[in-house]
Amino acid sequence: MMAARVKLVSRVLWLGCVLAFRCLVLVPGGLPGAWGLDNGLAMTPTMGWLHWERFMCNVNCQEEPDSCISEKLFLQIAEIMASDGWKDVGYEYICIDDCWMAPKRDSKGRLEADPKRFPNGIRRLADYVHSKGLKLGIYADVGNKTCAGFPGSFGYYDIDAKTFADWGVDLLKFDGCHCDSIQHLAEGYKQMSLALNRTGRSIVYSCEWPLYMWPIFKPNYTEIRKYCNHWRNFADIYDSWESIKNTLDWTSSNQKIIVPVAGPGGWNDPDMLVIGNFGLSQDQQITQMALWAIMAAPLLMSNDLRHISPEAKALLQDKDVIAINQDRLGKQGYRLRKENSFEVWERPLLNLAWAVAIVNLQEIGGPRSYIISVTSLGRGLACNPDCLITELLPEKRKLGFYEWTSSLKTQINPTGTVLLRLEKTS
Numbered sequence: 378m379m380a381a382r383v384k385l386v387s388r389v390l391w392l393g394c395v396l397a398f399r400c401l402v403l404v405p406g407g408l409p410g411a412w413g414l415d416n417g418l419a420m421t422p423t424m425g426w427l428h429w430e431r432f433m434c435n436v437n438c439q440e441e442p443d444s445c446i447s448e449k450l451f452l453q454i455a456e457i458m459a460s461d462g463w464k465d466v467g468y469e470y471i472c473i474d475d476c477w478m479a480p481k482r483d484s485k486g487r488l489e490a491d492p493k494r495f496p497n498g499i500r501r502l503a504d505y506v507h508s509k510g511l512k513l514g515i516y517a518d519v520g521n522k523t524c525a526g527f528p529g530s531f532g533y534y535d536i537d538a539k540t541f542a543d544w545g546v547d548l549l550k551f552d553g554c555h556c557d558s559i560q561h562l563a564e565g566y567k568q569m570s571l572a573l574n575r576t577g578r579s580i581v582y583s584c585e586w587p588l589y590m591w592p593i594f595k596p597n598y599t600e601i602r603k604y605c606n607h608w609r610n611f612a613d614i615y616d617s618w619e620s621i622k623n624t625l626d627w628t629s630s631n632q633k634i635i636v637p638v639a640g641p642g643g644w645n646d647p648d649m650l651v652i653g654n655f656g657l658s659q660d661q662q663i664t665q666m667a668l669w670a671i672m673a674a675p676l677l678m679s680n681d682l683r684h685i686s687p688e689a690k691a692l693l694q695d696k697d698v699i700a701i702n703q704d705r706l707g708k709q710g711y712r713l714r715k716e717n718s719f720e721v722w723e724r725p726l727l728n729l730a731w732a733v734a735i736v737n738l739q740e741i742g743g744p745r746s747y748i749i750s751v752t753s754l755g756r757g758l759a760c761n762p763d764c765l766i767t768e769l770l771p772e773k774r775k776l777g778f779y780e781w782t783s784s785l786k787t788q789i790n791p792t793g794t795v796l797l798r799l800e801k802t803s
């Protein structure tokens with residue numbers, strides 16, 4: 378284990394130097410990229426689908442065969458992801474969350490899928506997913522039990538990592554429920570990272586380590602980044618505007634801590650996209666998509682791709698917005714300003730371009746206009762001496778050429794967002 382850790386750390390140092398060099402070249406005066414888990418994965422935020430928010434722990438396949446957690450659900454979603462344009466725009470990982478397991482481990486201590494709901498087992502499911510050109514994610518827990526009470530991985534990290542690798546799994550979401558101490562939590566997250574590494578299979582490692590640390594003390598993000606490809610910081614997302622707002626508030630309140638650590642290989646995870654469900658208006662869905670792009674968040678949809686409105690599908694498949702999310706510079710955006718119930722967020726992009734999102738948080742009245750002087754954007758550089766501005770959301774349209782002293786007038790619906798891309802003209 379010691380040898381493996383030393384090797385990991387030295388490779389991490391090497392990657393850190395490479396990233397630092399790359400960032401210094403691309404962003405004059407910019408800070409070197411933070412060091413990350415060196416498994417070569419998640420160089421841009423992970424994109425895919427995760428069952429939890431929409432399907433939760435429904436194990437009642439007798440009465441609800443179409444929405445219970447069973448291989449049928451994942452087979453159907455995989456088929457649609459491959460055939461309905463999702464894969465083409467980048468959604469790649471189809472991820473199982475909690476409640477897939479049998480209640481007990483097998484006689485050799487290995488996890489098993491529930492035999493009634495997954496009669497062909499995870500290996501066969503992974504084969505099918507791979508045959509569609511997609512990847513499979515699975516879920517386990519660092520403690521004694523998963524959050525929903527299924528077998529936990531404490532004491533079984535190596536066995537479970539090997540089982541997942543043998544099955545052909547490509548991503549592990551590792552939850553933090555039922556862990557008896559903060560030491561076990563931290564050690565467990567690290568040990569599972571090393572165990573996955575030892576399998577030799579490329580497995581994206583999605584952690585919830587900081588979320589479970591925050592109530593006790595401030596997480597060490599530099600350390601977390603060395604072991605995880607992305608990490609949840611804040612409460613579970615719900616299908617509601619309240620939940621989206623709380624997630625954005627938490628993120629902006631903690632941006633000094635969390636934004637600098639994000640970069641290729643390691644990302645802050647504000648949880649799933651709930652676009653296409655029941656709780657958000659069209660404007661609120663636009664806000665989620667725009668801000669998840671600004672935050673360089675993993676784009677893991679939790680919805681029913683078998684029944685989704687054309688508007689939600691178009692929004693989730695918007696290539697220009699996805700391009701911002703997946704921008705190779707890999708810098709997370711931040712909130713620039715909050716005034717008069719508007720928020721302005723911005724994110725630096727490759728080639729000195731910037732993404733800007735303006736959110737209207739006033740929940741009374743109609744659309745309100747917001748005038749922004751472009752001098753204030755992109756640390757004074759985005760439109761210096763001039764820039765081309767394109768509106769991406771809510772509508773795709775070229776707004777034209779702006780000089781450094783110009784102002785831009787936007788009109789934004791209540792709880793909606795205008796997402797802009799600013800490009801240098803030369």
Ligand code: GLA
Nearest residue numbers: 429474475523524525552613
């Ligand atoms: C926790 C996680 C959720 C989900 C559930 C499953 O609450 O934060 O994302 O995985 O457990 O039980």
